[in-house]
Amino acid sequence: MISYHDIATGLQDLGLxxxxxxLAHISLANLGEVKGGLNTVTGALLATVDNVMMPSFTFSTMVIPESGPEENLMVYGSGRETNLAAEVFSHDxxxxxxxxxxxxxxxxxxxVYRSGHPVFSFTGLGLDVALVNHPAEDxxxxxxxxxxxxxxxxxxxxxxSANFSVHYAEKLAGRKQFTHWALSAEGIHEIPHYPGCSDGFHKLHYYMQEELHTVRVADSYWHAMKVDTLLNVAVALIKEDAFALLCNNLNCPRCNLERASIKAQYSHQWRPESQT
Ligand SMILES: [Zn+2]
Structure with missing residues (x-):
């Protein structure tokens, strides 16, 4: 069983x-048994860092339109019934x-302050400046x-795979992303840059080298990394190898579409030498 002290020490050892x-991603289930449970986890985190934010994502707000862009892995018109059950995003x-x-x-x-993105909102303490402007399109x-x-x-x-910031690196590197739609009180929002598959993100850790700080607390591994370093490493990796960080599941529709789009781009750019 891990204690408040174990958690606080672990976070300090990570360099925090x-x-x-x-930006904290916490899997309570993976931490094992914690003396005092969830309150101990959040209490120790907030005692160690003053300014923290966490994802408060709401996938229940998404709707499927009648038509949209191609190669988007969406069956348009299939949401006539499920759209009626979609939630309208609100801060509550x-x-x-x-x-x-x-x-x-x-x-x-x-x-706390929660940002206003209808799907990918974040809740933060002392980070209003990062959360106040969070439009659907970004x-x-x-x-x-x-x-x-x-x-x-x-x-x-x-x-x-929970490391959402890697999807931002994918956007910065120009990788294909998707378009979804979601409801807020203002109506339906188009959400460009909707992320693809994250099952291959563990591959990034190898390339982070000593910039990835790791501790083991009981049976779980915790990692910390600078956002700037993460983005620099991941963007460079994808620019060097367009297939980087995709998952190894041959039946993954999102990664397969990614691969097909990369290959189509290559074949489009390729010209036989005699013609150049
Ligand atoms: Zn995949």
């Missing part, structure tokens, strides 16, 4: 301190993402701001 703004709508216990607990703290706006603040990403028992 009061002045480090942190609970997150429906996996492992949302810690971010839901943070949402209950006084003084899912990664808070991460871009966190980078300017010299922020860090923390994976506390969370899998590398």
């Amino acid at each position: 301190n009061r002045s480090t703004p942190v 709508l609970p997150s429906d993402m996996p492992d949302s216990e810690a971010s839901e607990a943070l949402r209950g703290y006084p003084g 899912p990664y706006a808070p991460i871009s701001e966190l980078r300017k603040l010299d922020g860090w990403v923390l994976l506390m028992g969370a899998e590398p």
Whole structure:
């Protein structure tokens, strides 16, 4: 069983301190048994860092239109019934993402601010500056701001696939992303740059080398990295190898579409030497 002290020590050993703004991804289930449970986890985190934000994503707000762009892995017109059950995003709508216990607990703290993206909202304490402008068309706006603040990403028992910031690197590197639609009180929003598959993100850790800080707390591994370094490494990796960070599942529709789009781009650019 891990204690408040174990958690606080683990976070300090990762290099985090009061002045480090942190985007925290926490998988409570992977932490093992914690003395005092969720309250201990959030309490130790907030005692270590002053400014923290967590994802409060709401996939239940998404709707499927009658038509849209091609190669978007969406069956247009298939949402006539499910669209009726979609939620309208509001700042009070609970997150429906996996492992949302810690971010839901943070949402209950006084003084928190939640950004307004209808699907990819973040809840933060002391990070209003990164969250105040989060339009539907820019899912990664808070991460871009966190980078300017010299922020860090923390994976506390969370899998590398939970590292949403890597999707921002994919956008910066020009990788194909998707278009989705979601409801807010203002109506239907188009959401460009909707992320693809994250199952290959563990491959990034190797390339981060000593810039990836890792500790083991009981049976779980925790990682921390600077947002700026993460983005620099991931963007360089994708620019060098267009297939980098895709997953190894041969039946993954998103990664397969990614590969097909890269190959189509190559064959389009390719010219036999005799013609150049
Ligand atoms: Zn995949």
